[in-house]
Amino acid sequence: MGTWSVDSFGNDDACDWTYELAKANDLTPVEEAIDAVLNSGEDGVEAYEATEAIAAIEVIARLQGNWGDRSAYSERLDDWVEKNNLQPSVALKQKANLAIERILAEDSELNELWQESEEYEAWRASVTELMGRVNLS
Known part of the structure; x- marks a missing residue:
């Protein structure tokens, strides 16, 4: 994975995933990406x-108006967000928060990779900040 910054993109x-989103007119790619994390096996x-x-x-x-x-x-x-006035369900928002918890867990490969970096704390702060921008109501 090529990485140049701790932020989400x-x-x-x-960045490649945004091409998949651009082809959609609903939240299916969003839910699929989150489900991939939630359904990951024992290997993390x-x-x-x-x-x-x-x-x-x-x-x-961003659909909730909480732009990063x-x-x-x-x-x-x-x-895509500006063109699609969609409202994520409470269930999807809850799954998003669970996915972030999995991403920050010890068995997450991304977490492990960032732990090897001097920017680990900044990356964790960025992901935690994202979690705070998802309103559960």
Whole structure:
């Protein structure tokens, strides 16, 4: 995985996932990305699953008006959110929070990879901040 930043779109996998989102007119790709994390087996969450789920959770937060940082890397997703006036269900928002907990867990490959970096605390703070932008109500 190519990574250049601790933010949600600071990696190739998240940016590539936005192409899948751009083809959709509903939240199916969002739910699928989150479900991939929640349904990961005993081996834990794969890094690409985690980065795609983080991008998907950004969709949920932004649909609720809780925009994070906007950049050229998030532009495709931001455009999709602006064009699609969808409201994520309470169940999907709850799944998003559970997915973040899995991503931050010890058996998450992405968490392990970031632990090897000097920017680990900044990455955790970024993911935790995202969790705070998803309103459960």
